[in-house]
Amino acid sequence: MVRNRSQPVSNSNRVPKNWPRDVAYLAVPSYSKAVTTELLQSLNVAPSTSINPLSSTLLKSPSPIIHITPIENNAHPANGQYGLFAAQHLPPSSFITLYLGRVHTSAACDTDPASNYDLCLDRELGIGIDATHCGNEARFINDYRGIKAAGPNAEFRDVWVDVGNGKLERRIGVFVLGAGRSGRRVKGISKGEEVLVSYGKGFWGERRREEESGGGEEALVSWDTGNGNIEEVLGPPTGALEM
Numbered sequence: 001m002v003r004n005r006s007q008p009v010s011n012s013n014r015v016p017k018n019w020p021r022d023v024a025y026l027a028v029p030s031y032s033k034a035v036t037t038e039l040l041q042s043l044n045v046a047p048s049t050s051i052n053p054l055s056s057t058l059l060k061s062p063s064p065i066i067h068i069t070p071i072e073n074n075a076h077p078a079n080g081q082y083g084l085f086a087a088q089h090l091p092p093s094s095f096i097t098l099y100l101g102r103v104h105t106s107a108a109c110d111t112d113p114a115s116n117y118d119l120c121l122d123r124e125l126g127i128g129i130d131a132t133h134c135g136n137e138a139r140f141i142n143d144y145r146g147i148k149a150a151g152p153n154a155e156f157r158d159v160w161v162d163v164g165n166g167k168l169e170r171r172i173g174v175f176v177l178g179a180g181r182s183g184r185r186v187k188g189i190s191k192g193e194e195v196l197v198s199y200g201k202g203f204w205g206e207r208r209r210e211e212e213s214g215g216g217e218e219a220l221v222s223w224d225t226g227n228g229n230i231e232e233v234l235g236p237p238t239g240a241l242e243m
């Protein structure tokens, strides 16, 4: 398979409605030159447990089950930006979309610590997916804090994709949260509802640190955990979205 290792360019003929002109729309990942074949081989070593790759029928680009919508609501913390919304009912635990972007290493010249769209793919290998300049619908998923008191309704999960010739590749997927033991999320995500994840404490810790520009390695951050409690933690010096 020939990989796109050049500057990000759209690798899909069609783009979703409201797609920004200055961001390349991807249907498959884009790889930085620093992501070597050896690194990719390490990334794609299958775990010993049996793998159920995602069905290719779920990988439509653009996706018909979600839409990117401008947020015009003063009470929404991302007012004036965009969010990702369900175009149909999404059942608990169902697959929503892949998180696509530029797959990059943690080398200083290959990573952007200020990115608001960088998701860790493999911490040990130092591989991330940055959707600042190229990506798909998933780059518009907001964090639940300040939006939905009940907490997130979706999460990032490792997934495997069959790329042909019996080869599997590791990616990150966005899934509706499971119904939960008590069944409190049994409804899944309703049509028209915003898809919301948790970016993790590290992301918001870094944002707070930047705002306060204290320059320390860690910052004390507090946030609404979604169930009415306010927690305070030392945020690690990372601005990446966390799995």
Ligand SMILES: C[S@@+](CC[C@H](N)C(=O)[O-])C[C@H]1O[C@@H](n2cnc3c(N)ncnc32)[C@H](O)[C@@H]1O
Residues within 6 Å of the ligand: 077, 078, 081, 082, 083, 116, 117, 139, 140, 141, 142, 143, 144, 145, 146, 147
């Ligand atoms: C991955 S982007 C999400 C999409 C973004 N709203 C857009 O239109 O491009 C992450 C950025 O969205 C905004 N954001 C997401 N969730 C937020 C929240 N709960 N509160 C405030 N800002 C949020 C922040 O500006 C953050 O840096």
